[in-house]
Amino acid sequence: MNVECLKKTIRDVPDFPKKGIIFKDITTLLKDKDAFQCAVDAMLDQVKNLEIDLIVGIESRGFIFGSAVAYKLGKGFSPIRKKGKLPAKTQAVTYSLEYGEDTIEIHEDAIGKGAKILIVDDLLATGGTSEAVVQLIEKLGGVVTGLSFLIELDFLHGKDKLQGYDIYSLIHF
Numbered sequence: 001m002n003v004e005c006l007k008k009t010i011r012d013v014p015d016f017p018k019k020g021i022i023f024k025d026i027t028t029l030l031k032d033k034d035a036f037q038c039a040v041d042a043m044l045d046q047v048k049n050l051e052i053d054l055i056v057g058i059e060s061r062g063f064i065f066g067s068a069v070a071y072k073l074g075k076g077f078s079p080i081r082k083k084g085k086l087p088a089k090t091q092a093v094t095y096s097l098e099y100g101e102d103t104i105e106i107h108e109d110a111i112g113k114g115a116k117i118l119i120v121d122d123l124l125a126t127g128g129t130s131e132a133v134v135q136l137i138e139k140l141g142g143v144v145t146g147l148s149f150l151i152e153l154d155f156l157h158g159k160d161k162l163q164g165y166d167i168y169s170l171i172h173f
């Protein structure tokens with residue numbers, strides 16, 4: 001399977017989670033063994049030559065791709081979660097959403113000073129979430145080597161919030 005075929009395995013769900021949003025549903029990709037394998041292999045291909053100490057995945061679909069990439073690269077994985085989910089001592093960053101705000105957390109001891117971090121998520125939309133994740137990693141002394149996404153929604157210009165960072169997106173809509 002190639003990346004063009006992969007694109008066709010992603011399902012558009014209109015008006016989810018609210019009216020006007022076209023949700024990119026990746027469960028249709030994940031259940032297809034060839035598509036899942038192709039997606040992970042192609043994401044891996046884009047980042048395999050980077051210097052990486054640790055993969056950080058964003059809740060929750062970032063866990064699926066982040067852990068697969070980490071396993072294949074032979075690296076560790078650390079989860080970034082919504083407020084209140086991680087059991088040990090955490091550091092947090094609060095960021096603005098379209099309506100209101102959200103808080104994400106990571107374990108305080110997840111990232112050593114100077115550790116080179118690859119951030120992985122399923123989709124880059126407005127970039128607000130990734131921007132907050134970068135802040136959180138840098139707060140702990142980590143160095144962001146790059147951000148890897150399965151999908152980037154180009155028309156939302158998420159890259160503008162991540163200037164100066166290397167972004168690796170596999171599929172563009």
Ligand code: AMP
Pocket residue numbers: 021022023024025058059060061121122123124125126127128129130158
């Ligand atoms: P953003 O902070 O706007 O870049 O949004 C990124 C996060 O929201 C990612 O973790 C995505 O999983 C999710 N997301 C945003 N927009 C969509 C969409 N149209 N379809 C699927 N997931 C989305």
